[in-house]
Amino acid sequence: MQNKASQTIKKIKTWAQKSPVTFLIGLFFTIILAVPTGIQVYEMVNDYYHDSIGWKKYEQEIINKLAPTQTKDYFDSVLGEPITIEGGNKYTEAIYKRKDYWVQAVYDKNFRVQLMSIMVCSDDFKPEILETPLYKSVTLGKDTMKTVSAQVDKAHYSISGATAPTYFIDEVFGINPTKYQTVYFGTNDACPYDPQNILKKDFDYYWEKFNPVDKEIDTSDPKIDYFRSNMPINIIGFTAPHVKAEELTADYFFLGPDYTELRVLPGYNDAPRRY
Secondary structure, rough: OOOHHHHHHHHHHHHHHHHHHHHHHHHHHHHHHHHHHHHHHHHHHHHHHOOOHHHHHHHHHHHHOOOOEEEEEHHHHHHOOOOOEEOOOEEEEEEEEEEEEEEEEEEEOOOEEEEEEEEEOOOOOOOOEEEOOOOOOOEEEOOOOOHHHOEEEEEEOOOOOOOOEEEEEEEEOOOHHHHHOOEOOOEHHHHHOOOHHHHHHHHHHHHHOOOOOOOOOOOOOHHHHHHHHEOHHHHHHHHOOOOOHHHOOOOOOOOOHHHHHHHOOOOOOOOOOOO
């Protein structure tokens, strides 16, 4: 093997000595042809890593780049093209589908994101939201509604009786401690929720307490406190500073994707809705 390699090297040297111009041209084209191949191999390996063993780290890095006040174009550059868009009077909602999670961006006429949310759909992916207006990190699929915030300014809870969405969203108003941003967190039934079947264990009680929609909720009630203490959140969202949450909710209110809209998309499975 070594003799064959030595002979090849000698032939190359002889070629370079006898025809240096031809040698340089051949070397140039060899390099030119080899570079794209090398780049393609790198891209293939990189894509495979992001799609397989490294996908959680990769998606966590993507989430870390997102924040309200950014432009809708920036969201597109990070997340890709939105899968759905819905327009309102003042605001437009874009929904992005990623691996095992969804991102919502509500933007104004200037394409400035005024509300964003992230919702996870798998027990296998529990991203940590490092930067929140609550001055602490929050882990989706792990932290409960109460561990995110014991204090709640408003509760948006509703149990569906038929095909309407079920959701349990706590709201903390945008005052100084929250960087003047309103924070929403809780559960959206577009993805699996209630792993401990809390609702099922005492369904009649919660049905009465949580309906009709946006009924005043007493979070100090022992059973509701138990509910908040044990219900892991699958969604969190926050507004841009000084944005009036009531303006966003007047245009429309639903934190994250609405399952009634997602269920018509190819590949979407509405079976995880349960209570």
